[in-house]
Amino acid sequence: MIFYANDEQKRTAEAYIKQLDAAHVFDAPIVTEVTPLERFFEGEDYHQDYAERNPLQPYILFNAAPKVKKVRKYFPDRVKVT
Numbered sequence: 281m282i283f284y285a286n287d288e289q290k291r292t293a294e295a296y297i298k299q300l301d302a303a304h305v306f307d308a309p310i311v312t313e314v315t316p317l318e319r320f321f322e323g324e325d326y327h328q329d330y331a332e333r334n335p336l337q338p339y340i341l342f343n344a345a346p347k348v349k350k351v352r353k354y355f356p357d358r359v360k361v362t
Contacts, residue, residue, distance in 0.1 A: 283317040
C-alpha cells in the first residue's frame with residue numbers, strides 16, 4: 281500500500297503506477313493500493329535506527345543492506361546524508 285497525506289502525494293503515486301504499467305516494467309499490472317493516511321503512530325524507541333544498531337541481524341545483512349547499497353549507488357542524488 282501507498283499511504284498519502286495530501287492530494288499531491290495521491291496524484292504522484294497514481295501517476296507513477298500508471299507510468300510503470302504503461303512501460304510494462306513488470307510482467308503483470310501493479311496492484312498496489314493508494315490509500316489515504318488516516319493516522320500515524322511513531323514506533324517505540326527500540327524500533328528507531330534498527331538497521332544501524334543491528335547491522336549483523338540476518339534480515340538486515342542479507343535483505344535490507346544490499347537494497348540500501350543499490351539505491352545509494354544508482355540514486356546518490358536522492359539519498360539524504362545524515
